[in-house]
Amino acid sequence: MRRSLSSPGLIRVLIVGLALVLARPAAALVVEEEFVLGPADAAPVLRILSTTDVSAARPFLEAFHNANPDLSIRYTVASTISAYEAIADEQLPFDLVISSAMDLQMKLANDGHARPIPHSAAIDAVPHTARWRDLIVGISVEPVVIVVRSGAFAQGKVPRTRRELIDRLREDPERFRGKVGTYDPATSGAGYLFASQDAAFGSTFWRLAEVIGRLDARLYCCSGAMINDLADGRLLVAYNLVGSYSRARAAEDPRLLVIEPEDFTLQLLRTALVPRSAANPDAALRMLEFLLSERGVTAINLVPGQSSVLSTPSGRPGASRTIRLDPGLLANLDRIRKDVFLRDWTAAMVQP
């Protein structure tokens, strides 16, 4: 399974059992992209392992490099699960791990793979909801959104809440049959995280699941494929997409309309931790301090749909539901729990 949240170009489906207790064979790190700033052979190197692709990371990487020309940066992009395994199983000497998989980051920290980050004014300024102990620090936050093709709904009938979406889909089932897409929680870690978080906020999710199940919803492993189909017109509605990527695509493609549901909008944290295996943890701390500095915040906010944890997030303030960064996320990785969830999900999708 892959959890590429933002690399549409590479579609590789890796199916990795999420069972925590099953011994996984140590897989070699699958590098998707690599980006080097400064002389590659320079002595102090900051090695970053990230799930954010280079195009989105470039503004803050270059700003940091300008401020710290003595450091060269090796920025490695991998899938969330691959990044997790590189640290948990292989203890590769990365100095900083930036990932959007909050549950896997939490597991790394809970299992003792993260190094305590010393207190500083910049780190203490991060709100408590975006930190866990002194081990995980949130960098940016982005909404989980619904993307629709413009024209999918009549003028003034564009749904603003999940309930309205359910009503619109019910009103015209023929129009939406086979045209609604979402992550497949069985194969996408991010999709499962979003779905289980949605489910935790009330019964609307299961009603929506039943409605889109009846409409023969299409399930995707990755956001890229989903948004491509939306752009091509194969889909009219894509539910639970990552905000930054959707906004970036919508900025280029006027046919795409991004909706932040007003009943509640999940907010996903992109978090950083310094692994125990770090070779140059001081450089990692400098990067963290930079990301939380004024220039870092500006660079992060440059990416559409994404905002620094230090900025006030977009959208209706009351509707934001930041996914809780605490060991509750570990439940998300439990095999039995996932099995139970997927059975209910399948029952909703495959209806007689």
Next chain:
Amino acid sequence: MTDTAAPRSLPHRLAAVSLGGSLQRKLIWQFLAAAAVAALTLFLAIRVTADRAAEAAQDAVLAAATLALSEGLLAEDDQLDMDLPATVLSMLSAMGEDHVFYRVVLRGQTVTGYEGLALPDTIPTGNEPLFYETMVNGTPVRAASLTRAILFDGAQTEVQVALAQTRHGQAAIADAIAWRAGFLGIGFFVLAVPMSLLAARAILGPVGEVADGVARRGPQDLRPVAESVPPELAPFIAALNGFILRLRLAHSRTETFIAEAAHHIRTPLSAIRAEAEVALHQAGDDKIRTRLRRVIRSAEECSRSASQLMDHALVMSRSEQEVRGPVELGTLLDGLVASMRPTAELRELSLHWQRPEHPVVVLGDRLLVETALRNILDNAIKYSNPDDAIDVLLDVSGRMARISVLDRGRGIARADLASLAPRFQRGENVRDIVGSGLGLTMVTEVSDSHDGVFRLDPREGGGTCAVLCLPLA
């Protein structure tokens, strides 16, 4: 010139005391030690209690979470379902962002969770979870475990769940409370410092008051201590009063004895003298006459000593009683000069005395002032040569009445001046003059007990000038 009068000051009245450890300091130290012990006990008690309370609270949460975890276990045929609400794990971490680990074991197989989380040595039974301590990834954790029977694969099967958390939160709470308890303890101690100072002072206050009262007394004041004192000081004051009483008794016994002894000596002495004078008249032999004259002289000397001793005893006992009243010196000197005039005329001396127009009144014991002045006049008459004049003057100088007695007699050698005040001290110049050496002793004592000044100086142009100053009423 020599000042024969010593000023009456406190050091004269307070004897030197050999000092041990200060009672006040000892009390303060003891108070502070007690306060320190109390503060420390307070700190430890709060710390331990808070630690226990925090642990109990955490254990309760852990127990509830373990129970929730075990109750979420359901079996459907050969499938184990688990409803693991994220909130159960969140709840465990909420207090202090603790690490959380769990494990579910079915038929000896870990079905989900962390294999690294050790199970307790004994298999828990009953509905209450079993608490134990263990390590996960090298971190100490507090764990709870519970066994539940579920219908699995058609048979009752035991499932054991274990849930563990680090106790960073509890440690943080205990630390925070310990800090507060520490500040409380220090605050308590800081407050105790002035309190113990005040307490020690309050406790020892009466001692100081009694000491002040006793120290403020005159040299001859032997009254018992009458101030009311706390019962704890009563034995000390009772002992002091008993001592004062004994001292007073001994004192008055000695004085009475001296006066009686002098009296008893005087009577036979006059008899001796009378008999010797008769014998002198009758004796024809010159040698015997010389001997008899010596006998008469010795008797005179002895008698003089006896009467001076009596006077001295009187001075001693009267100055102890501190009888005080207004004394008009003009009248007093009138009488005194009149009574001395016959003696002076016998020696062919002229006594000049002019009573001042205004009365000069001092506060004192009339009898003592008179004794002092009589001794001064007596000396002037005794140590003058025939045909000399003696001037007695009374005037006021500043806040003092001044009595000056001026003679043209043999004068006193400068070397002698300093040594004449002590008892039985007589000058080199006395030659054949009868005396005991107690006169000036009495003058000095009276002057001292009346806060006065007495000086004896050689007079310009020969003779002596004796000046007694007494404070005006």
